[in-house]
């Protein structure tokens with residue numbers, strides 16, 4: 066009894082920050098303007114597993130040590146988290162949703178936007194319940210006649226829990242490719258026959274979408290990477306990226322298995338994802354749907370091959386004007402040096418800078434204007 070009281074007191078007097086990372090299915094409402102079906106995606110993939118070579122991460126000091134390693138300017142020489150790699154075949158399950166518009170418009174619903182969320186979130190990044198008319202991307206796309214497939218990446222949201230050492234770039238790129246094939250073959254689209262696919266990513270989801278196009282150039286007709294852009298070799302933001310990433314991943318979060326990092330607190334989330342003027346209710350909502358990020362993703366994403374010389378489709382690259390994680394807080398020049406043309410030499414490329422926004426574009430001021438820009442790109446190009 067004394068122990069219980071002590072524990073209770075410890076909890077009450079020492080509030081530990083926790084974001085709700087174990088959501089239940091009713092927290093994933095379907096958009097009102099869609100005909101939606103939930104899918105359990107079960108796919109076998111062959112991928113290159115990086116084998117963790119350091120002691121296992123046990124506490125927040127271990128997290129701090131990893132972040133120092135990742136942020137080190139000399140990390141290529143000093144930070145070696147893996148002891149080797151092996152090619153393996155694994156079967157994974159993911160939870161996803163397909164929606165076609167309630168109001169159909171001449172075959173537009175046959176174009177499917179395949180949305181992959183970034184680090185710190187799950188598929189709810191695309192379907193905000195907070196001010197949906199402003200922030201809900203799926204609702205916006207459905208209003209404009211397009212179908213959307215959106216899913217929880219490995220280990221997150223309603224997808225089964227797996228180790229944070231296991232969720233890596235390679236298996237996620239392969240899974241995304243399987244989902245796209247499943248959409249094309251009708252496996253994940255109910256009555257809708259998909260004739261065109263547009264991969265839409267945010268941040269880490271953009272890495273994986275770009276990585277999938279680089280490896281499988283015929284996977285999709287369009288690619289929309291958001292919270293993303295291509296720095297040149299001497300861009301100073303290459304150095305700030307890993308440091309600013311630590312705002313989002315300052316704390317061990319064991320609710321999803323081992324080696325997942327969560328936002329340190331709401332202020333870390335604000336630094337990493339927002340920009341003034343701050344809309345506090347929106348930031349609070351964003352935290353309420355947040356998820357951690359796996360160490361396996363943080364340590365493997367940068368090594369993905371992005372160069373897509375064989376891709377002949379259409380590309381839209383969108384960044385927030387003041388994205389700290391991506392551009393060190395200043396993205397205005399990012400497209401000027403033309404690195405995107407080296408990444409996609411055979412594609413038609415458009416770029417967009419969303420005014421006043423930070424990294425979290427879907428929760429930025431005037432997000433619906435940003436969505437209009439994506440819809441306009443798809444309308445004109447596909």
Ligand SMILES: *[C@@H]1O[C@H](CO)[C@@H](O)[C@H](O)[C@H]1NC(C)=O
Nearest residue numbers: 112113114149150151152153
């Ligand atoms: C894994 O497969 C790739 C492509 O087939 C190959 O290039 C690579 O060397 C393999 N890696 C290992 C560790 O066997």
Ligand SMILES: *[C@@H]1O[C@H](CO)[C@@H](O)[C@H](O)[C@H]1NC(C)=O
Nearest residue numbers: 297298299300301398399402
């Ligand atoms: C690379 O980017 C930096 C910062 O955006 C810029 O100052 C520099 O001129 C660029 N270099 C080249 C070769 O384009």
Ligand SMILES: *[C@@H]1O[C@H](CO)[C@@H](O)[C@H](O)[C@H]1NC(C)=O
Nearest residue numbers: 341342420421422430431434
């Ligand atoms: C949002 O758009 C409106 C209308 O164009 C503009 O007046 C306002 O300044 C924008 N908000 C931000 C934060 O950029």
